[in-house]
Amino acid sequence: MKKPLSALAAGTLVLGIAEFMIMGILPNVANGLGISNATAGHLISAYAIGVCFGAPMLVLARKFALKNILLALVGIMVLGNFCAAIAPNYHFMMLARFVSGLPHGAYFGVASIVALKLAPKGKTALAISIMISGMTIANLFGVPLGTTISTLLSWRAAFFLTSMCGLAALFLVFRLIPQVGGIEDTGFKGQFKFLKSIMPWLLIACTLLGNGSIFCWYSYINPLLTEVSGFPEKSISLLMFLAGVGMVCGNMLSGKLSDKFTPAKVATAVQGIIAISLMLIFFFAQYPILSATLMFICTFCLFALGSPEQLLLLQYSKGGEMLGAACVQIAFNLGNAIGAYAGGLPIEGGLPYNYTALVGFPAACLGFILFFTFTIRSKKFSFQ
Structure with a gap:
């Protein structure tokens, strides 16, 4: 393999x-x-x-x-x-x-x-x-x-x-x-049939909200770290490497946990951690060590959502699996674009960069509610 x-x-x-x-x-x-x-x-x-x-x-x-x-x-x-x-x-x-x-x-x-x-x-x-x-x-x-x-x-x-x-x-x-x-070729119309169910739409919305909430803050991570957290400019490369390590660890660990506990449970828990972390960033970004730690947690969660969301949409897009799996990336990119725009609004209003995390917090909470709803509605299934 x-x-x-x-x-x-x-x-x-x-x-x-x-x-x-x-x-x-x-x-x-x-x-x-x-x-x-x-x-x-x-x-x-x-x-x-x-x-x-x-x-x-x-x-x-x-x-x-x-x-x-x-x-x-x-x-x-x-x-x-x-x-x-x-x-x-x-x-x-x-x-x-x-x-x-x-x-x-x-x-x-x-x-x-x-x-x-x-x-x-x-x-x-x-x-x-x-x-x-x-x-x-x-x-x-x-x-x-x-x-x-x-x-x-x-x-x-x-x-x-x-x-x-x-x-x-x-x-x-x-x-x-x-x-x-x-x-299996289900015909042209059959490729879209899975979209008649609410479950794929819940997953697409969760992906958009989860990634969008993080990109409200992450799109402005450089000035937040330097102007709010007080890190020197020369340390940004090392901090970005730390963020990348978080992405790698989050992606690999979530795959293992999803096989053990089911993707829905893992994704719901991760989305909850995102909401808590963004609120903590808003309140404690001025403390360098806490800010860097929360950055690692958020980038960890950003990619910890990837494999559970990809796998769940595959499961709930029978007959249109290729399109269903691709919808994760559509939602991911739309979330990035919307998040970057929304996160910039308080900055344009003259507020400090930690307010970008506050903008992302409601979206993260809504994403958690939708994931929790999805988990409750979904039946237990096996991916074996």
């Missing part, structure tokens, strides 16, 4: 670098294209729009073998990032970012199904977390590396390296992923 799942993780690694790297090199991209930082910020939105457009297109690929779909999606990753590396102007770069986002949700949808098919009995949630682990490793190592390359060479070199990583992922998928066949 390890080698094929590692190949799947290579794909999520490329997606993670492509999605998050630009946040660290945005000024370089803006200078290179002759645009303002605010205009360059639209390149982040273009990727998110690509995610939302690309995932529903899976309904058109339902008749193809899963491995072949994965190869096509990784190929689009390579193309999008290569086009970003050679973009001659802002509009071409916008298109390249949109193309880069197209395979994101779709890849997670297909890779989740492949991971389930490859997982041994009793290890399904762990298999999903291994597949997702590439995203956490991207935040831990890939994004800082891309930022360093952008500084030492150019931002174009960073996107070119991402494209080369995509080629490596393409090779690994081709060599290590077996032909596991496709899924």
